[in-house]
Amino acid sequence: MRITAAVMQKADGTLTRRRIEPEEVELDDPYDDEVLIRITSCGVCGTDKGAIHGLEPFPTPGVLGHEGAGIVERVGRDVKSIGPGDRVMSGFPFCGECRTCRRGEMRYCEKGQALSFSGHRLDGSGGMRRLNGEPLAGRFFQQSSWATHTLALERQLARVPDGIDLDLCGPYGCSISTGAGPILNELRPIPGSSIAIFGVGNVGLAAVMAARLTGATRIIAVDTMPERLAVARELGATHSFEHGKDTAAELKELTGDQLDYSVEATDGSNLVDEAITALGARGTCAMVGGAKMSATVTYNHPDVLMHGKRIIGVMGGGGQTPRFLESLMELQRQGRLPLEKLVRFYDFADVNQAVDDSDIGKAIKPILRMPH
Structure with a gap:
């Protein structure tokens, strides 16, 4: 399907205004263990900025964003716990099979580096491409959610409880x-x-x-x-x-x-x-x-x-993903974790401004809202 994604052509290490450009790209169908999500919002995190400024390893051209929240539209045939219409947010990716994953320490997955920073699935596919066929690194933290739609692994998703604003919940996936x-x-x-x-x-x-x-x-x-x-x-x-x-x-x-x-x-x-x-x-x-x-x-x-x-x-807060994320969202729903006091919303088209404002301290927690 065709979607709009914020494509980073290359890491520039500077505060140039046009480092990222939203453009129309193609997104693959979900694999059997994946979920297609209509992204409604996504946070701007220090790890995104690290990739932009050349401090984190990420191939280009590619699509960043790893604090995505949205609504499930389709699921792969092996997906059991998530269905169309569910409100979800995306946490850290993990393989679910290595020693640390089996111990319940998914944040320290032995394949976590490849899953988060390679820009590809473990089989080497990227999931996104430009309309001219040029491949994109479209699996940042296995979600690349600076986009109107994206794919994510079923196991990295957490359901967003009723009673809280979906667009506030993406940052639980990393910074919060x-x-x-x-x-x-x-x-x-x-x-x-x-x-x-x-x-x-x-x-x-x-x-x-x-x-x-x-x-x-x-x-x-x-x-x-x-x-x-x-x-x-x-x-x-x-x-x-x-x-x-x-x-x-x-x-x-x-x-x-x-x-x-x-x-x-x-x-x-x-x-x-x-x-x-x-x-x-x-x-x-x-x-x-x-x-x-x-x-x-x-x-x-x-x-x-x-x-x-x-x-x-302590990587990413430790804990068991996504159960820990669901507990944090429940604390927010109860009014005991007032994340909304940190947030400033930006239109998706203003992604560069959101990054700049975060860099200079003008915004504590920028969140991009998608144009649906």
Whole structure:
């Protein structure tokens, strides 16, 4: 079928205005285990921007978008759990067969890199092409949902519950689960504990909202932008700091050198060293931020060793996809995870503006609405 998709010709690493161009393309029929979705909206995520700016590996020309939400139109013959008319959003892709998938840790699927960044199915097909026949990398996270229609794997889809706006739900597929997951799935703050969140963009603010659902009594937001710190306080942060050279020392003073948890959620700043230093004895730092693929982490070895500090990586929030996504959407439906306070909507034709506004901090969580 013919659809409209936002095609990235090449990664340019700059803020040029015409990096992405919506155009008419052809979309394949769904495979037996796939679902055809009419996309109603899709978030703009740091991973999309990383591909645009040449920081993430993705072949071009291709179609980005991995926070898609929409309505199912057709299903492959082996699809059992999803049917036409269902409201769905797309999470991380996973194979369902490797060791980590069988353990229920689908975020760490052994084929996850190929499924997310190759731009193709595992059999090498792309699913999309230009009208002149030129192949497109049309399987970004197995969905490429900066498009009016797309294909996705049945197993990566989560149903959107009644009572919430479908167009708000795409970001649960990546940025919001990436922030909330480390809190709810991995750190699980105990009553009376303290947690510092370095970077309060959409990922960090999701972490703030999730921390508010726990017994943590000190939720500390750290960022360079006062307006984002204000949003963090509105969403549940009890304290906030503008980041500077003495931030780790200030956190130690505030907590009496007993900071229990830290989350490094910056978009490329890589403040893991500070997030570790700020911890008290037996504290845990969760790394979730969007540093470059080539980034390295340094830390004070005696400090980590002598104080029994722990450092964990948390990919996409961890948890079991898509069950965890459905639980987050239920929290939103109950009014306990107010994602709508982060969102700014854009017309699909304004995709470049949405990316620019996200890059400069003008929009916390841009969501594209499709022209149906």
